[in-house]
Amino acid sequence: MNEDFYIDPDIHQSYTLPASVYTQQQYFDVFKKELFLPSWQWLGGKEWSDSLYTQMPHSFLPGCVDEPLLIVRNQNQLSCLSNVCTHRAKILVESPSAKPFISCGYHGRCFSPDGRFRSMPEFEAAQDFPSSKDDLKNYPLSSWNDFYFTALQPKYDLNTILAPIHQHLSSFPYDSLRPEPNLSKTYHVRANWLAYCDNYLEGFHIPYVHPTLNKAITYEDYEVRVFDHCNVQIARCKPGQKPVPLQKGDPDFGQNIYAYYWFVYPNFMINFYHWGISVNWVLPKTTDETEIRFLTYKRNDIPDSDFADTALDLTEIEDEAVVESVQKGLMSLTYHRGRFSPTREQGVHAFHRFIYTEVFADSENIAP
Ligand code: FES
Ligand SMILES: [Fe+2]
Incomplete structure (x- = not known):
C-alpha cells in the first residue's frame, strides 16, 4: 500500500489526498478511466x-x-x-x-x-x-424524478446511488419543477475539478468566505451525513427564511431546513431549496481548468419573489476565488497533504475515502 495515497476511514487520523492528484496529468487520466467512465452523468x-x-x-x-x-x-x-x-x-x-x-x-x-x-x-x-x-x-x-442520466460503462445502479436523496426528500414537489434556462449559467474556474468539489463539500468556510450566506443559515447546527455514493450537507434556516418543503415521513420533517446540498460522487451536485433545485454539474477540462454548469429548476407553485438566485451567484464567485487560490497553493513545493477537521470536514473526508477505494486502493493507478 502506498501510504501517500491512503485515506484512513477514521477522520481523526486521516490525511487528505496528496497535492499531486490535483496537479498531474497522469492522475487526471486515471480519474477519467476509473471514476468518470464508470459513472452516471x-x-x-x-x-x-x-x-x-x-x-x-x-x-x-x-x-x-x-x-x-x-x-x-x-x-x-x-x-x-x-x-x-x-x-x-x-x-x-x-x-x-x-x-x-x-x-x-x-x-x-x-x-x-x-x-x-x-x-x-x-x-x-x-x-x-x-x-x-x-x-x-x-x-x-x-x-x-424526471431528471435523466446516462452511463457508458456503469459500475453501480443509479437508483442505488441516489437512494439516500429519495429517502430524505420523497415528498419534494418534483412535478412542479420547470427548467429556467435564463437563470442557468456556466462558470469557468482555473482549478482542478477535485479542488472545486472539496470546497463544495464543507461549510467550514462559510463564516470566512460567504458573509451573505452566513446571515441566512445557522452555522452551529450545520450538519453532514455520509452515504456510500453521496453525502449531504444540511443548513438550517435563520428566522425569516423559507424552509425546504418536507412532509411526515421525511427524516427531517418538522425542522426548518434552508438547503440540502447533495454531492453525488464523483461530480454531480444537486441542491434543494424552498424555491426548487439548483444542479451544479462539474466538468473537468484539464488539470487546472474546470467548467461548472449551474442549472436552475424553479417550482411553478410559488411566487417569483421567493426565488433567491442572486445569492447563488455571489456564493459561486466567492467560492471560485478561494478554489483558484487553493490550486496555486497545491502547486507549491511545500504543500503535500493536509488533515481534516473531524467536526466540519466529514464530507470532504468521505469523498477522498471514496476516491481512495475506487482508484488508489489499486496500486497500479499510482505512478511509480
Ligand atoms: S460515414 Fe456515415 S455513411 Fe459513411
Ligand atoms: Fe462555499
Whole structure:
C-alpha cells in the first residue's frame, strides 16, 4: 500500500489526498478511466422531454471523456445512442433535428430511431452485411424524478446511488419543477475539478468566505451525513427564511431546513431549496481548468419573489476565488497533504475515502 495515497476511514487520523492528484496529468487520466467512465452523468431534466426535437446530439462529459451521444425521442420515450456512424465514423447528428430517421450526411447510411441499421447505398454486393456491428450502440438511460442520466460503462445502479436523496426528500414537489434556462449559467474556474468539489463539500468556510450566506443559515447546527455514493450537507434556516418543503415521513420533517446540498460522487451536485433545485454539474477540462454548469429548476407553485438566485451567484464567485487560490497553493513545493477537521470536514473526508477505494486502493493507478 502506498501510504501517500491512503485515506484512513477514521477522520481523526486521516490525511487528505496528496497535492499531486490535483496537479498531474497522469492522475487526471486515471480519474477519467476509473471514476468518470464508470459513472452516471447528468443529461438534464424536463427540457429533454419538452423538446420539439426527436434527435439531440450530446457529449458524455464534454472536454473530458467527450463521447459523442445522440438522445433520441421516439413516441415520448428517450433513449441514448452512439452518435458515431458505423460506416466511417462521421458524427451523425450535429445539431438538434426533428427527422423520423437517423441519417448520415457523409454517404447516406440510415438508422431507425432505435439505432438499428436501416439502409445504405452501394452496399448490395457487400458480404455478411448488414450485421449487428452496423447498428448504433445503445447506452443505458435512466430517469429519476424526471431528471435523466446516462452511463457508458456503469459500475453501480443509479437508483442505488441516489437512494439516500429519495429517502430524505420523497415528498419534494418534483412535478412542479420547470427548467429556467435564463437563470442557468456556466462558470469557468482555473482549478482542478477535485479542488472545486472539496470546497463544495464543507461549510467550514462559510463564516470566512460567504458573509451573505452566513446571515441566512445557522452555522452551529450545520450538519453532514455520509452515504456510500453521496453525502449531504444540511443548513438550517435563520428566522425569516423559507424552509425546504418536507412532509411526515421525511427524516427531517418538522425542522426548518434552508438547503440540502447533495454531492453525488464523483461530480454531480444537486441542491434543494424552498424555491426548487439548483444542479451544479462539474466538468473537468484539464488539470487546472474546470467548467461548472449551474442549472436552475424553479417550482411553478410559488411566487417569483421567493426565488433567491442572486445569492447563488455571489456564493459561486466567492467560492471560485478561494478554489483558484487553493490550486496555486497545491502547486507549491511545500504543500503535500493536509488533515481534516473531524467536526466540519466529514464530507470532504468521505469523498477522498471514496476516491481512495475506487482508484488508489489499486496500486497500479499510482505512478511509480
Ligand atoms: S460515414 Fe456515415 S455513411 Fe459513411
Ligand atoms: Fe462555499
